[in-house]
Amino acid sequence: xxxxxxxxxxxxxxxxxxxxxNVSFKVKKGEFFSLLGPSGCGKTTTxxxxxxxxxxxxxxxxxxxxxxxxxxxxxxxTNIVFQNLALFPHLNVxxxxxxxxxxxxxxxxxxxxxxxxxxxLVRLSGYEKRRIRQLSGGEQQRIAIVRALVNEPTVLxxxxxxxxxxxxxxxxxxxxxxxxxxxxxxxxxxxxxxQGEAITMSNRIAVMDYGKILQIGSPDxxxxxxxxxxxxxxxxxSNVVKGQxxxxxxxxxxxxxxxxxxxxxxxGPVLACIKPEKIFVGKKLDSLDNIFNAEIKEVYYQGPxxxxxxxxxxxxxxxxxxxxxxxxxxxxSGDKVKVAWNKENVVVIKT
Amino acid sequence: MKSEKNRERxxxxxxxxxxxxxxxxxxxxxxxxxxxxxxxxxxxxxxTKVSFLLSHSLIWYIIFLIVPLGITFVxxxxxxxxxNLIPNWTLENYVEFITEGVFNAPWLGVLLGFAASLIVITIxxxxxxxxxxxxxxxxxARARAYHSHVLSRLSVHLFxxxxxxxxxxxxxxxxxxxxxxxxxxxxxxxxxxxERIWTFFHARALNDAFVISFLGALMGTIFTLILPRFGFxxxxxxxxxxxxxLMFWLLxxxxxxxxxxLGAFAVATLxxxxxxxISFISASPLIPSSVPLYAGVLIKSIFVSVAxxxxxxxxxxxxxxxxxxxxxxxKYTLLFLLMGPYLASYILLVFAWKVILDYGTAEGGGVINxxxxxxxxxxxxxxxLMYNIGPVVFILIFSWGPWLVFPxxxxxxxxxxTLLEAAADLGANPRQAFWKVTLPLSKxxxxxxxxxxxxxxxxxxxxxxxxxxxxxxxxxxxxEGRFKRxxxxxxxxxxxxxxxxxxxxxxxxxxxxxxxxxVMESL
Ligand SMILES: Nc1ncnc2c1ncn2[C@@H]1O[C@H](COP(=O)(O)OP(=O)(O)OP(=O)(O)O)[C@@H](O)[C@H]1O
Ligand SMILES: [Mg+2]
Numbered sequence: 001x002x003x004x005x006x007x008x009x010x011x012x013x014x015x016x017x018x019x020x021x022n023v024s025f026k027v028k029k030g031e032f033f034s035l036l037g038p039s040g041c042g043k044t045t046t047x048x049x050x051x052x053x054x055x056x057x058x059x060x061x062x063x064x065x066x067x068x069x070x071x072x073x074x075x076x077x078t079n080i081v082f083q084n085l086a087l088f089p090h091l092n093v094x095x096x097x098x099x100x101x102x103x104x105x106x107x108x109x110x111x112x113x114x115x116x117x118x119x120x121l122v123r124l125s126g127y128e129k130r131r132i133r134q135l136s137g138g139e140q141q142r143i144a145i146v147r148a149l150v151n152e153p154t155v156l157x158x159x160x161x162x163x164x165x166x167x168x169x170x171x172x173x174x175x176x177x178x179x180x181x182x183x184x185x186x187x188x189x190x191x192x193x194x195q196g197e198a199i200t201m202s203n204r205i206a207v208m209d210y211g212k213i214l215q216i217g218s219p220d221x222x223x224x225x226x227x228x229x230x231x232x233x234x235x236x237x238s239n240v241v242k243g244q245x246x247x248x249x250x251x252x253x254x255x256x257x258x259x260x261x262x263x264x265x266x267x268g269p270v271l272a273c274i275k276p277e278k279i280f281v282g283k284k285l286d287s288l289d290n291i292f293n294a295e296i297k298e299v300y301y302q303g304p305x306x307x308x309x310x311x312x313x314x315x316x317x318x319x320x321x322x323x324x325x326x327x328x329x330x331x332x333s334g335d336k337v338k339v340a341w342n343k344e345n346v347v348v349i350k351t
Numbered sequence: 352m353k354s355e356k357n358r359e360r361x362x363x364x365x366x367x368x369x370x371x372x373x374x375x376x377x378x379x380x381x382x383x384x385x386x387x388x389x390x391x392x393x394x395x396x397x398x399t400k401v402s403f404l405l406s407h408s409l410i411w412y413i414i415f416l417i418v419p420l421g422i423t424f425v426x427x428x429x430x431x432x433x434x435n436l437i438p439n440w441t442l443e444n445y446v447e448f449i450t451e452g453v454f455n456a457p458w459l460g461v462l463l464g465f466a467a468s469l470i471v472i473t474i475x476x477x478x479x480x481x482x483x484x485x486x487x488x489x490x491x492a493r494a495r496a497y498h499s500h501v502l503s504r505l506s507v508h509l510f511x512x513x514x515x516x517x518x519x520x521x522x523x524x525x526x527x528x529x530x531x532x533x534x535x536x537x538x539x540x541x542x543x544x545x546e547r548i549w550t551f552f553h554a555r556a557l558n559d560a561f562v563i564s565f566l567g568a569l570m571g572t573i574f575t576l577i578l579p580r581f582g583f584x585x586x587x588x589x590x591x592x593x594x595x596x597l598m599f600w601l602l603x604x605x606x607x608x609x610x611x612x613l614g615a616f617a618v619a620t621l622x623x624x625x626x627x628x629i630s631f632i633s634a635s636p637l638i639p640s641s642v643p644l645y646a647g648v649l650i651k652s653i654f655v656s657v658a659x660x661x662x663x664x665x666x667x668x669x670x671x672x673x674x675x676x677x678x679x680x681x682k683y684t685l686l687f688l689l690m691g692p693y694l695a696s697y698i699l700l701v702f703a704w705k706v707i708l709d710y711g712t713a714e715g716g717g718v719i720n721x722x723x724x725x726x727x728x729x730x731x732x733x734x735x736l737m738y739n740i741g742p743v744v745f746i747l748i749f750s751w752g753p754w755l756v757f758p759x760x761x762x763x764x765x766x767x768x769t770l771l772e773a774a775a776d777l778g779a780n781p782r783q784a785f786w787k788v789t790l791p792l793s794k795x796x797x798x799x800x801x802x803x804x805x806x807x808x809x810x811x812x813x814x815x816x817x818x819x820x821x822x823x824x825x826x827x828x829x830x831e832g833r834f835k836r837x838x839x840x841x842x843x844x845x846x847x848x849x850x851x852x853x854x855x856x857x858x859x860x861x862x863x864x865x866x867x868x869x870v871m872e873s874l
Contacts, residue, residue, distance in 0.1 A: 073772070088774075099774070103783060
């Protein structure tokens with residue numbers, strides 16, 4: 001498999017701030033790779049290192065299997081869709097899209113053909129003469145993507161391109177983006193702080209926090225088997241319980257033992273993480289590995305699912321997502337219930 | 352006082368509440384009528400605002416503009432006898448503008464000659480391109496019908512060439528590429544130098560017809576006005592022009608027409624020969640080397656104004672660019688320092704320059720001359736430093752330059768700097784990014800700067816009167832002379848009025864180049 005982008009032990013410091021901390025990853029050709037993390041964790045900085053706008057304090061950047069650490073941005077085979085789009089306001093749609101091609105001095109008819117193709121791809125044919133100011137947010141978004149894509153970069157970098165859009169448009173554009181990636185087959189590196197977006201679109205996700213990459217894996221790996229508390233909480237909002245592990249059981253203070261799946265651990269302090277949708281809630285529950293008493297505190301009915309927040313006997317709160325399979329089975333605040341989950345659904349993280 | 356404030360607060364609150372209530376209502380039932388109503392309401396309020404503003408500015412206009420201008424205009428139609436104004440309605444003062452006096456300026460003649468031939472040739476070629484070649488099929492058919500006739504055959508040929516020349520000007524780059532290859536190989540010149548020249552001429556703004564006529568006019572001027580001054584006889588330069596012209600046309604007919612430039616030169620030399628022939632037949636250059644005084648000085652003032660504008664924008668833009676793009680820490684301190692020169696009185700500054708540049712004989716002259724004389728580097732004081740148009744332009748450029756930094760800086764500051772990163776990302780090197788992004792986006796700032804300097808400089812009066820001497824006199828000095836020394840108020844008024852009209856025309860041309868909204872946004 002060809003590697004399109006590789007970062008080797010890249011560190012970037014702004015004075016005392018360590019924006020990117022010893023980051024290494026490889027992105028394969030044609031992959032949709034996401035950098036996921038909270039605001040200020042160094043995602044944009046990582047992208048800017050790949051495009052060459054920032055020079056890493058340490059480490060090497062490879063693009064298309066060549067060292068590019070010292071190559072200036074205008075000579076790199078990357079293109080970026082900026083967080084604020086940065087479309088040229090003095091040029092119309094056609095001139096914006098053809099900007100890169102004109103600099104490469106392609107013949108006029110070739111440029112025209114490519115621009116038309118690209119506008120077709122994002123379903124904006126006939127928009128050539130429009131000014132940027134005359135476009136809606138979603139249209140500008142698509143033009144920005146196409147302006148980068150038309151240069152046929154080795155890798156396309158997208159910095160939260162759906163950030164400023166409203167929810168519905170975001171969802172539409174996410175589907176659109178995935179379709180575009182499928183059709184052109186370019187490698188995408190996608191930056192977002194929205195875990196839902198990252199999970200639905202990516203082939204692989206790198207979760208970042210404080211400039212470090214915590215975990216890299218396919219969406220289901222990262223979702224089902226988080227390797228740190230941060231990843232567990234950031235993706236899927238797991239319930240995290242502190243305890244002591246011994247022989248397949250996690251002892252939790254004031255709650256008792258929790259059976260967990262066969263995991264080879266030494267005894268010691270651990271965190272047990274359970275995803276809210278993997279918890280059953282009911283008046284009577286049996287034949288499940290872990291069953292506890294709880295009191296419902298908050299109920300959020302959301303149509304297909306209902307979200308509960310319940311108080312366990314040790315006074316810790318857990319959140320539960322329950323599919324509304326049968327009508328009229330809602331619990332009310334104050335109900336005494338049982339909550340239960342299976343041992344395979346507990347992820348144990350050593351601390 | 353307090354209660355008034357309170358009341359104000361209450362009314363503001365009330366207004367906000369009303370607005371919210373209104374918007375709620377609108378949200379309840381957004382019908383077409385509703386929207387139209389709100390739009391009309393907004394328009395109405397806007398109208399009242401506008402009329403309010405207008406009433407104020409109208410008063411301002413009447414007091415400071417219309418009344419004095421009206422008086423000027425009325426007086427400009429009167430006459431003066433000894434020291435008495437006589438309300439004797441006449442246009443004589445305006446006639447004097449184009450008849451009176453002699454203004455000797457060979458360079459002006461050359462410039463005017465160039466401008467005139469430029470305009471004429473542009474019109475000819477542009478209209479030829481527009482009309483003749485659109486109908487080429489018809490014309491060719493007609494010519495072929497008389498094909499046996501030698502003359503018509505020649506005309507077909509010529510027509511072809513003419514058309515080729517123009518169409519060549521559009522397309523091909525063959526010869527250029529060849530020249531480039533040869534030149535770079537022979538002279539080991541950097542390729543970019545030629546590329547830059549090429550892109551300049553190739554820029555879309557320069558219409559091909561314009562390029563051709565530009566060259567034509569240039570060569571015409573060289574052959575009929577400049578070469579004779581360097582000892583070539585008029586006949587000799589005419590001969591050179593005709594031979595060159597024939598050569599190019601022969602080349603064209605032999606179909607070495609793969610180039611824009613060959614075509615351009617062919618047409619240009621044709622124009623040259625025509626031009627040269629006319630001035631030869633009329634036994635003198637078409638363009639006189641002297642013009643009526645007032646008109647001449649006005650034209651000279653316009654040229655000075657253009658030079659000062661180009662110079663001061665050229666000085667100011669790099670400073671604005673550097674401050675906005677490269678300096679981070681002391682940006683605003685440096686910007687403030689630019690105000691420094693304006694803390695001193697302008698007259699003082701100009702007199703200081705007089706002290707530096709003067710060449711008075713008794714005192715050994717100004718600083719520069721004194722130093723050079725004392726060092727023994729020169730025997731006689733240098734006289735061209737002072738009392739001509741040079742120091743006027745120089746001082747004006749450097750007094751305007753810093754001032755123009757402000758609008759251009761404001762405009763550059765407003766530019767989104769990620770656009771430059773975007774350009775770099777799309778493959779533009781820093782220079783390309785400058786030409787394709789920064790410069791187009793700073794156009795409004797530059798145009799504001801031009802407006803700032805161009806219009807006041809046409810009427811500039813202080814600088815030329817101190818360092819210009821008689822040779823460096825400008826239009827405003829003449830007006831002053833009419834009012835003071837000549838004591839001819841009507842003529843002075845007429846001259847001022849002509850200046851006003853000129854300025855208005857210039858301003859309107861400039862403003863049409865850019866939308867006012869864009870300009871104001873950039874500030
Ligand atoms: N030029 C700079 N100078 C100093 N600090 C910087 C600079 N650029 C970024 N930082 C710091 O580096 C850290 C990472 O910034 P970065 O822009 O990469 O975050 P991000 O993950 O893209 O956040 P967001 O999701 O909000 O865009 C932040 O703490 C930021 O303050
Ligand atoms: Mg960011």
